[in-house]
Amino acid sequence: MKSRKLYNRISVLRKEKGISRQDLADIIGVNFQTIGYLEREEYNPSLDLAFKISEYFGLPIELIFSPKPLKSLIGEIVELKNKIGGK
Amino acid sequence: MKSRKLYNRISVLRKEKGISRQDLADIIGVNFQTIGYLEREEYNPSLDLAFKISEYFGLPIELIFSPKPLKSLIGEIVELKNKIGGK
């Protein structure tokens, strides 16, 4: 199965936490270069690795990874505000 | 990274839909034996394949796959009813 390129927000989330790739890699238990490959979206994580990342950030997989390009977090917020604000 | 064994509900969900592995495989675009391996939990899907399965069933990945053994669907329901019913 030729697998689709997936998009993710790892680098943004990691920066919000203020940790380095090495730190994140250590916590999760992978090589720090693996985090690099994921952030650059050079390949997709295994489902298990995706779960580990999702557990670390305390967020569902769908909020971190997506088959469709992810909008910026700020963009998400604006969109949600519009939805709530009604009209 | 030695990857953890993951659990899933593919066979139950597939049976609820009343389709065969071959059918599911065709829809998703993988070999039918791959579905077999996943249902028997002999290996984990890639994140992309997990997304495809999740898209087909219209359910979030977390409801289909889990690092911890999944309780039966009926078990989930009972638990939720207890939670709602209070006490």
Place this chain on the structure above:
DNA sequence: ACTTTTTGTTGTAAATATACAATACTTTGA
């Protein structure tokens, strides 16, 4: 400006997921 830390790049090797084929076993249904 200099030093250190972080990130990117390239290359190789190992582990794991997926495909495919052939055949046996099991279940279902007529």
Place this chain on the structure above:
DNA sequence: TCAAAGTATTGTATATTTACAACAAAAAGT
């Protein structure tokens, strides 16, 4: 009970992910 459909098993081949190392480039802190 027999036939067909579905599932399991075994084996081999390919693709993809992960690890690891060494070095270059960039960013951050002093």
